[in-house]
């Protein structure tokens with residue numbers, strides 16, 4: 001295995017980050033569509049080399065935020081600086097230094113896999129021969145070399161996603177924006193994408209991603225904000241968020257009855273908190289096994305039991321009273 | 327090079343900025359896609375004029391023995407068919423392809439995430455439509471020259487005329503295709519704009535043969551102005567009405583269409 005690094009913005013990432021000035025800085029950022037407020041005054045700072053996430057359910061305002069950061073959607077209010085520049089005035093100059101993987105793939109189906117990269121590279125003023133070399137390197141990186149001359153249409157969803165990620169890297173961007181990079185992919189395809197993104201992250205590329213998968217956020221993000229209804233409801237590292245907003249363990253109880261509510265009432269005094277979902281009851285506790293023993297001591301006989309660690313899903317449930325994926 | 331399981335991407339320092347002429351990079355993108363289908367396209371761009379010349383010029387012409395204005399019908403109709411071919415290509419290339427780039431392939435959105443401006447995206451695609459209309463028109467001229475239907479060497483001047491005509495119809499059509507919400511509106515444009523215009527703008531018979539009430543409509547079409555200029559060029563006679571007036575009228579359609587298209591593209595791309 002050869003040891004190589006992506007060169008981004010002329011720096012070799014992987015070295016310690018020297019400048020701590022934020023690459024993205026939003027203050028009271030607002031996006032309105034007519035009377036509807038999609039993003040309702042958010043504060044965000046993304047620092048160089050960081051993997052930053054927006055976690056939230058559908059409609060939280062994640063894509064609207066990403067599109068403002070991508071300088072294709074003018075903010076309706078607040079302040080936004082990207083790479084120290086103003087996205088409205090310096091849009092093209094900023095976009096020259098960004099890589100964007102949008103929520104909906106927009107690869108050109110008339111072109112081959114390789115042509116999708118080379119034509120896109122020319123939008124950044126990359127000379128033709130450099131573009132071809134760069135395309136070959138990136139196809140190798142996303143493991144699509146064998147498909148270089150194939151059309152885009154027959155590619156699987158995961159391959160298209162990887163190609164879109166490769167396209168986002170043609171200009172050696174300083175920030176890569178990924179809007180729901182693995183939504184709609186099967187588990188195996190998701191893991192392949194995660195693995196590639198993780199590699200970029202190790203190389204020090206600044207990643208900004210949105211997701212409504214808590215496992216994705218936990219795996220990839222150094223720091224994240226939890227979004228709901230256009231607002232940020234919590235911010236921190238995945239671990240800090242879990243420590244701050246949830247217990248160490250969760251005891252999941254499924255009762256063989258129409259309503260879980262009836263049983264939830266009998267759990268009074270157990271654990272820190274009880275959440276009742278349509279199909280199960282979640283008991284937030286420090287020690288799941290000990291709590292289960294207490295449940296059984298009360299003569300309750302759940303049909304199914306699971307003891308697990310708290311996740312960002314629990315954080316979201318606690319903060320909003322709703323689940324992330326419905 | 328990196329092997330499949332390598333740590334990353336080979337180092338190559340890529341300069342990133344904006345291309346010198348961004349619209350040319352957009353044009354190059356469309357040409358790259360066209361490379362795959364041009365063979366089928368080139369075949370029809372030669373076959374179609376051959377068939378129309380044979381069908382209308384020779385077939386119908388046999389019944390129009392006295393010709394038109396003292397000119398054999400084939401010679402009279404060829405410049406009209408040339409201009410109407412350019413219009414057909416221009417409109418076909420700026421309806422579904424533009425709609426698709428917004429709605430289906432979303433190519434414009436991909437382009438707008440790159441350091442391009444709305445005007446670059448529009449100009450590059452419009453440049454491609456111009457290329458398509460000009461290649462089709464050149465093929466048409468070659469075929470008709472072989473049939474001996476070009477009476478004057480001034481016929482080469484039809485190319486700049488059809489180029490302007492192409493912009494005059496393509497630019498507003500870009501705006502229209504960016505504005506409509508469903509592709510059934512595109513078919514309406516063919517039915518209610520392209521076909522009537524082709525039939526009544528002096529391509530097949532002189533506008534003077536139309537009833538008085540309909541003539542202004544024919545004169546209002548960009549096609550009639552180009553037909554009059556093209557006919558003057560291929561027959562080597564002065565146009566029926568001022569050449570400068572024709573050119574200005576076509577330029578006005580192109581300019582207005584451009585302004586509208588930029589506005590509507592921006593409304594779709596910058597939200």
Ligand SMILES: Nc1ncnc2c1ncn2[C@@H]1O[C@H](COP(=O)(O)OP(=O)(O)O)[C@@H](O)[C@H]1O
Nearest residue numbers: 033038056057058059060061062063064065597
């Ligand atoms: N162009 C638009 N016009 C009107 N409403 C929009 C537009 N884009 C997004 N929205 C609305 O804004 C809200 C947030 O959308 P979005 O940013 O896409 O959320 P997310 O990416 O978190 O699912 C949604 O209610 C959505 O319907």
Ligand SMILES: [Mg+2]
Nearest residue numbers: 062063064103
């Ligand atoms: Mg979204």
